[in-house]
Amino acid sequence: MRLSRYFLPVLKETPAEAQIASHRLMLRAGMIRQQAAGIYSWLPLGLRVLRRIEAIVHEEQARVGHIPMLMPTLQPADLWRESGRYDDYGQEMLRITDRHKRDLLYGPTNEEMITDIFRAHVGSYRELPLTLYHIQWKFRDEIRPRFGVMRGREFLMKDGYTFDVDRDGALHAYNRHMLAYLRTYERMGLTAIPMRAASGPIGGDDTHEFLVLASTGESEVFYDQAVCDLALGDREVDHDDPAAVRAVCDEFTQLYARTDETHDEAAFAAVPEDRRRVGRGIEVGQIFYFGTKYSEPMGATVVTPDGARVPVHMGSHGIGVSRLAGAIIEASHDARGIIWPEGVTPFHVGIVNVKQGDMAADSACDGIVNALTARGLEPLYDDRDERAGAKFATMDLIGLPWRITVGPRGLAQGLVELTCRRTGQAEEMSPEAAVARVA
Ligand code: ATP
Ligand code: MG
Ligand code: MG
Ligand code: MG
Numbered sequence: 001m002r003l004s005r006y007f008l009p010v011l012k013e014t015p016a017e018a019q020i021a022s023h024r025l026m027l028r029a030g031m032i033r034q035q036a037a038g039i040y041s042w043l044p045l046g047l048r049v050l051r052r053i054e055a056i057v058h059e060e061q062a063r064v065g066h067i068p069m070l071m072p073t074l075q076p077a078d079l080w081r082e083s084g085r086y087d088d089y090g091q092e093m094l095r096i097t098d099r100h101k102r103d104l105l106y107g108p109t110n111e112e113m114i115t116d117i118f119r120a121h122v123g124s125y126r127e128l129p130l131t132l133y134h135i136q137w138k139f140r141d142e143i144r145p146r147f148g149v150m151r152g153r154e155f156l157m158k159d160g161y162t163f164d165v166d167r168d169g170a171l172h173a174y175n176r177h178m179l180a181y182l183r184t185y186e187r188m189g190l191t192a193i194p195m196r197a198a199s200g201p202i203g204g205d206d207t208h209e210f211l212v213l214a215s216t217g218e219s220e221v222f223y224d225q226a227v228c229d230l231a232l233g234d235r236e237v238d239h240d241d242p243a244a245v246r247a248v249c250d251e252f253t254q255l256y257a258r259t260d261e262t263h264d265e266a267a268f269a270a271v272p273e274d275r276r277r278v279g280r281g282i283e284v285g286q287i288f289y290f291g292t293k294y295s296e297p298m299g300a301t302v303v304t305p306d307g308a309r310v311p312v313h314m315g316s317h318g319i320g321v322s323r324l325a326g327a328i329i330e331a332s333h334d335a336r337g338i339i340w341p342e343g344v345t346p347f348h349v350g351i352v353n354v355k356q357g358d359m360a361a362d363s364a365c366d367g368i369v370n371a372l373t374a375r376g377l378e379p380l381y382d383d384r385d386e387r388a389g390a391k392f393a394t395m396d397l398i399g400l401p402w403r404i405t406v407g408p409r410g411l412a413q414g415l416v417e418l419t420c421r422r423t424g425q426a427e428e429m430s431p432e433a434a435v436a437r438v439a
Helices: 021-028 044-063 077-083 111-121 167-187 225-229 242-253 265-269 321-331 359-374 388-398 431-438
Strands: 032-036 039-042 074-076 094-097 103-106 130-139 154-164 192-196 206-213 219-224 257-259 276-291 301-303 309-311 313-320 349-353 379-382 402-406 416-420 426-429
Touching: 021 032, 021 321, 039 044, 044 130, 044 154, 044 167, 044 321, 074 077, 077 103, 077 111, 111 130, 111 154, 111 313, 154 167, 154 321, 167 192, 167 206, 167 242, 167 276, 167 313, 192 219, 192 242, 192 276, 206 219, 206 321, 219 225, 276 321, 313 321, 349 359, 349 388, 359 379, 359 402, 359 431, 379 388, 388 402, 402 431, 416 431, 426 431
Parallel strands: 192 257, 349 379, 349 402
Antiparallel strands: 032 039, 074 103, 094 103, 130 154, 154 313, 192 206, 206 276, 219 257, 219 276, 276 313, 301 309, 402 416, 416 426
16 A cells, blocks of 8 residues: 555644543544544544454454354344343433334344344254354443543444353353453453453353453453463364363463452452552453343243253353454553554555655665565555655554665665564665565
């Protein structure tokens, strides 16, 4: 992509309304624009990040055998009357009436709708286990939308729903989600700690939230410092083996890690004092096992091997896809701007031509763009007629992991400069070597 032909409305001034770094940086880097309180347009750079986050979520759901689908944003109120939540949900639910005076709502979550789909099409234990998920926009009329996309009113969520014949099956599905989520967050460069949580309006008796530690997080968290050292890495786990999956979950949940809602001073006191931490965290996901809370009132049943008809055991599992864009920035930025982890960066590498119009520099840049593209990478080439300093500042702000700087002086010796955004380290090398290094 040539920057001269792209749409990257970078802001020079720091927007006054933004209180936290990720919000400021997303606005300044031209990723988002607020259209109403808590409602955002995703500008081209922001959309690229959002799509990469989504792609990781999809890949990790596919890895553990979950099936993607898509449910609508608008839902009939009647479904929610069946579960009793139409009245319970309160003011966070955006209620809409259509021209025929039918009550609709903009879905804040999809338990009722998926249960309706299930009861229409599934009737036997033979069709279980089943996990369906989608990534769709949600609406919650948050009383205080703030921090940009972190607490929006319209936001993108991955929500997955599990159906099992009994509690054991459902708990395996729960654990399998924990495994998939751990890998998902790790691939985004995040340490997201599963913490025992309280259930809220989704209801249920087993639930963990995943929290990214950040001083600007909205949740107070209490944890054993040792949880921060746990990592899944690239270990292979058979997601169909309940014991193997459980072993991973046990490893990640045995150390003390709780939010203020479930915090227990006595249990916390058992953590060695030098490892006890109190801090703040951003909730980037949550998993719930809630048994038959929806299947019973809504009549979602299956026939068991011995011919009995029982309500199906369910769970729901959510990832805050749009919130993650902000959370990743909170966890990875410096005074000059964003520092994207490789897994979610909007472009893989930035190319800065310090002397636009110089024949050697222009053609070297074109060559580098072509070589990178041929390797399947997406470079962003700053070919604008701008000072080098302004180009560097833009690249630092938008945070691409690598920058290749091309100028006539270096080229005279056959060299360009490769700079790592995270460490700031710069090295001179041939254009071919630079391409090979970032590929
Ligand atoms: P919170 O405690 O932050 O209000 P929640 O517990 O109400 O979130 P869930 O119902 O667990 O949210 O939804 C799943 C995920 O969706 C959350 O873990 C979070 O990452 C994301 N999410 C929830 N509300 C918002 C919002 N208003 N804006 C952006 N993301 C959100
Ligand atoms: Mg909420
Ligand atoms: Mg919450
Ligand atoms: Mg939650």
